[in-house]
Amino acid sequence: MAANTEAFSGGFSNPVFESQSVFRMVMDGMARPGTIRTVEQDAGQPDPLGSAAGAIALTLCDHDTPVWLSAGFSQSAVAEWIGFHSGAPITREKAEARFAFKEASSALSSFGLFSAGTQEYPDRSTTLVIEVEALGEGQELTLAGPGILHSTTAKVAGLPETFLRLWADNRTLFPRGIDVILTAGRHFLCLPRTTRING
Amino acid sequence: MYVAVKGGEAAITNAHRLLADRRRGDRSLPSVTIDQIAEQLGLAVDRVMAEASLYDRSLAALAVRQSRGDLIEAIFLLRAYRTTLPRFGSSVPLDTADMQVERRVSATYKDLPGGQLLGPTFDYTHRLLDPSLLSDEAVEEPARREAGEEAIMRVSDILAHEGLIEADGDLPQDQPAGDLTREPLEFPMSRDLRLQALARGDEGFLLALGYSTQRGYGRNHPFVGEVRIGEVEVEMDIPELGFAVSLGRIRVTECQMVNQFKGSSKAPPQFTRGYGLVFGQNERKAMSMSLVDRALRAEELGEDITAPAQDEEFVISHSDNVQATGFVEHLKLPHYVDFQAELAMVRKMRADIEAARNGENEMKDAAE
Amino acid sequence: MDVAQQTVPDTDLAGRRRCAGLLAGATLNEIRAAWDTLAEKPEARPVRGPETGLVMVRGRIGGGGSPFNLGEATVTRATVALASGTVGHAQALGTDKDKARLSAIFDALWQEEASRDFVETAILAPVETRLAAEEAQKAEETAATRVDFFTMVRGDD
Numbered sequence: 001m002a003a004n005t006e007a008f009s010g011g012f013s014n015p016v017f018e019s020q021s022v023f024r025m026v027m028d029g030m031a032r033p034g035t036i037r038t039v040e041q042d043a044g045q046p047d048p049l050g051s052a053a054g055a056i057a058l059t060l061c062d063h064d065t066p067v068w069l070s071a072g073f074s075q076s077a078v079a080e081w082i083g084f085h086s087g088a089p090i091t092r093e094k095a096e097a098r099f100a101f102k103e104a105s106s107a108l109s110s111f112g113l114f115s116a117g118t119q120e121y122p123d124r125s126t127t128l129v130i131e132v133e134a135l136g137e138g139q140e141l142t143l144a145g146p147g148i149l150h151s152t153t154a155k156v157a158g159l160p161e162t163f164l165r166l167w168a169d170n171r172t173l174f175p176r177g178i179d180v181i182l183t184a185g186r187h188f189l190c191l192p193r194t195t196r197i198n199g
Numbered sequence: 200m201y202v203a204v205k206g207g208e209a210a211i212t213n214a215h216r217l218l219a220d221r222r223r224g225d226r227s228l229p230s231v232t233i234d235q236i237a238e239q240l241g242l243a244v245d246r247v248m249a250e251a252s253l254y255d256r257s258l259a260a261l262a263v264r265q266s267r268g269d270l271i272e273a274i275f276l277l278r279a280y281r282t283t284l285p286r287f288g289s290s291v292p293l294d295t296a297d298m299q300v301e302r303r304v305s306a307t308y309k310d311l312p313g314g315q316l317l318g319p320t321f322d323y324t325h326r327l328l329d330p331s332l333l334s335d336e337a338v339e340e341p342a343r344r345e346a347g348e349e350a351i352m353r354v355s356d357i358l359a360h361e362g363l364i365e366a367d368g369d370l371p372q373d374q375p376a377g378d379l380t381r382e383p384l385e386f387p388m389s390r391d392l393r394l395q396a397l398a399r400g401d402e403g404f405l406l407a408l409g410y411s412t413q414r415g416y417g418r419n420h421p422f423v424g425e426v427r428i429g430e431v432e433v434e435m436d437i438p439e440l441g442f443a444v445s446l447g448r449i450r451v452t453e454c455q456m457v458n459q460f461k462g463s464s465k466a467p468p469q470f471t472r473g474y475g476l477v478f479g480q481n482e483r484k485a486m487s488m489s490l491v492d493r494a495l496r497a498e499e500l501g502e503d504i505t506a507p508a509q510d511e512e513f514v515i516s517h518s519d520n521v522q523a524t525g526f527v528e529h530l531k532l533p534h535y536v537d538f539q540a541e542l543a544m545v546r547k548m549r550a551d552i553e554a555a556r557n558g559e560n561e562m563k564d565a566a567e
Numbered sequence: 568m569d570v571a572q573q574t575v576p577d578t579d580l581a582g583r584r585r586c587a588g589l590l591a592g593a594t595l596n597e598i599r600a601a602w603d604t605l606a607e608k609p610e611a612r613p614v615r616g617p618e619t620g621l622v623m624v625r626g627r628i629g630g631g632g633s634p635f636n637l638g639e640a641t642v643t644r645a646t647v648a649l650a651s652g653t654v655g656h657a658q659a660l661g662t663d664k665d666k667a668r669l670s671a672i673f674d675a676l677w678q679e680e681a682s683r684d685f686v687e688t689a690i691l692a693p694v695e696t697r698l699a700a701e702e703a704q705k706a707e708e709t710a711a712t713r714v715d716f717f718t719m720v721r722g723d724d
Contacts, residue, residue: 286620346709367629371633372634373634440583445588
C-alpha cells in the first residue's frame with residue numbers, strides 16, 4: 001500500500017481556502033439546480049477521476065463519510081487517493097455510503113441500494129456524483145422546483161439512459177431520496193432531490 | 200416570540216475589555232504561564248480535558264487561564280475549539296492492563312499482584328492548610344525504591360478465574376462503538392454510548408448521583424476492586440503505512456467497581472461490575488462514573504428502577520455541563536417580550552378574578 | 568506533481584513502527600537538535616500537512632470488553648517526499664507542526680539505507696534512552712509508595 005505514489009500526489013495546495021471555495025460553489029449549485037459551475041482549483045486527482053469530481057471529493061468527504069466507488073474508480077488509484085487526502089473510508093456497501101462516485105458511461109441500474117435517509121433524518125442519504133461526457137451540450141432537460149423560477153433547461157451529454165426513470169422514482173420518496181451532482185471534467189451541476197426533470 | 204433589537208455594542212466591547220483587565224488582575228504581579236498552570240494546577244487541567252472530551256494539556260491550561268479558573272467556562276472553550284478540527288480517525292482501544300502505573304489501590308484484596316501503590320495521593324493527608332506553601336520553599340525529591348518485575352494485573356482478571364465475577368460484557372471485541380458527538384442521543388442507549396457520556400459528564404453531578412446510590416437510592420453494594428492511574432500508549436492504524444503506530448502517551452484513571460449482586464431472573468448471583476475511565480488523574484470522577492455505570496445497568500440485570508441514578512434518560516440528559524450551563528445561563532439574556540406577554544396575562548387574570556369577585560358581591564348584595 | 572516512481576525498500580515493519588513511535592515520543596528540541604547536526608539538509612516536498620486534527624481515543628468496556636469512545640485527543644501529522652521519491656509520514660499527539668514536519672523527514676531518511684544510521688544515532692537512540700530512564704524513575708518513585716503490610720498481633724493464643 002505504501003508503494004502507491006499516485007495516492008500521495010495531488011491534494012489541494014491550500015486546503016482551507018480551496019475547499020471553502022469549492023464548498024461555496026457546491027452550495028450555490030444546490031441552491032440553483034441545473035446551473036453549470038466550473039472548478040478552477042486543482043485537486044491533482046488521479047485518472048480516471050475528473051477534476052470537478054476530485055475537488056468535490058476533497059471538499060465534502062472526510063473520516064465520517066464512507067465513500068462508494070464504481071468499478072472503474074475502485075480499481076484505480078482513486079480509492080487510495082481519496083482515502084489518503086480526505087480520510088474517508090471506502091465502502092463496498094452502497095447503503096453505507098454518504099458519497100458515491102461513478103465514472104463516465106458506467107451502467108446505472110438503480111438508486112435503490114444507496115441510502116435515501118430516514119423519515120426522521122432524510123439528510124443521512126447518499127450524494128451521487130456521476131461523471132458524464134459533457135455539460136452544456138447534448139440532451140436537453142427541463143428542470144423545475146425549489147431554487148428555479150418557473151423552469152430552466154440544462155443540457156447534458158452522456159446521461160445514463162435509465163437516469164430519468166430512476167430520478168422520477170427518487171422524487172416519490174420525498175423527503176427521503178438521494179441528491180445528484182453531474183460532473184464533466186472541470187464542470188458540474190447539481191440536482192437536489194427536490195428538482196423535477198422533464199426530458 | 201422573538202423580536203430582533205440592536206444596541207449595546209459599545210457596552211459589550213467595553214465589558215470584554217474590562218473582563219480582560221480583571222482576568223489579568225494586579226499588573227504588579229507576574230502573569231501566570233501556561234506551563235505553570237499545566238504543571239502546578241495539573242488536576243484542574245485534567246478535569247477540563249476530561250469534561251471537554253479533548254486530551255491536550257497545553258490547550259486545556261490555556262483555557263483555564265483564559266477563563267480565570269472558571270472550569271466549566273474552560274471546558275466550554277475547549278469543546279468549542281475541538282469542533283474546528285477534522286477527525287483523522289479512531290485509536291486502537293487503550294490497553295489499561297499495560298499501563299505505566301503511578302497509583303493503584305484495591306479495597307478488595309490486600310495482597311494482589313503488583314501490590315498497593317499509593318502514588319501521589321491526597322489520602323492520609325491531614326487536610327491542614329500548609330503555611331509553608333505561602334512561600335516558595337524547596338520541595339524534596341521523591342523517594343525511590345527498586346521496582347518489582349511483577350506485572351500489575353487488573354483486579355477483574357483475578358476474580359474472573361473463579362467465575363464469581365462477570366466478564367467484560369458479551370458484546371464482540373470488534374463491535375463498532377457509537378459516538379454521541381456524531382449521532383443524536385436516542386433512549387434507551389447501549390452501554391458504550393452511556394460510558395462515552397459519563398466520561399465527559401460533570402464531575403459534581405456524577406459524584407452526587409454516585410453518593411445517592413450509597414445512601415439508598417438504588418443501592419448496589421459497591422467495593423473498589425481497583426483504582427489505577429497512569430500513562431497508556433495511544434496507538435492508531437495508519438492506512439498509508441498499513442499498521443498501527445504509537446502517537447504518544449496519555450494519562451488516564453480507571454476504576455473497577457465490584458458490586459455484590461443477589462441475582463435476578465436475568466442473571467445469577469455473582470459480582471457485577473461498574474466501570475469508570477477518565478482522562479487525566481481524577482479518581483473521584485472515575486469512581487463516581489463506575490457507580491453510576493453500574494446503577495444504569497439496572498434494566499440489563501433485571502433490577503427494579505426506583506432511583507434517579509438508575510434512570511438513563513434522566514442521568515445522561517443532564518450530565519453534560521456545557522449543555523446544562525447553556526440552558527440555565529441563557530435565562531439571563533433578554534426575554535423582554537416574553538416577560539411583557541406574561542405580565543399582560545397575569546394582569547388580565549387578576550382583572551378577571553377581581554371582576555368575578557365583584558360580580559359575586561353584587562349578587563350577594565342583591566340577594567340580601 | 569507526481570512523486571517520482573519509487574521502490575519502497577522492504578523495511579521490516581517492527582523497525583518502522585519503532586521509528587514512528589520514538590519520533591512521536593521525542594520533543595521538538597530533541598528533533599531540532601538532530602536536524603541541526605545533519606550535514607546536508609534534504610529537500611522535502613510537503614505531500615500532506617503538517618495539519619492538526621483529532622483522534623477519537625477508545626477504551627474498552629470493563630477494561631477488556633467491546634470498545635467505547637472515551638474522548639478525543641489532538642494529533643498533528645505530516646507527509647513529505649524527499650527528492651529521491653521516498654515518502655515519510657509522521658503523527659504525534661499534540662499540536663506541534665514543526666515536530667510533525669521534521670519527524671516526517673526523519674521517517675523518510677530512516678527508510679533510506681544511506682541515512683538510516685544517522686537517524687538511529689542522532690535521534691532514535693537518545694530518545695529511547697531518555698524515555699527508558701524516565702519510565703524507570705517513575706516506576707521507582709511509585710514503588711517507594713508501595714504498602715508493606717506486616718502483622719502486628721496474631722489472634723490465636
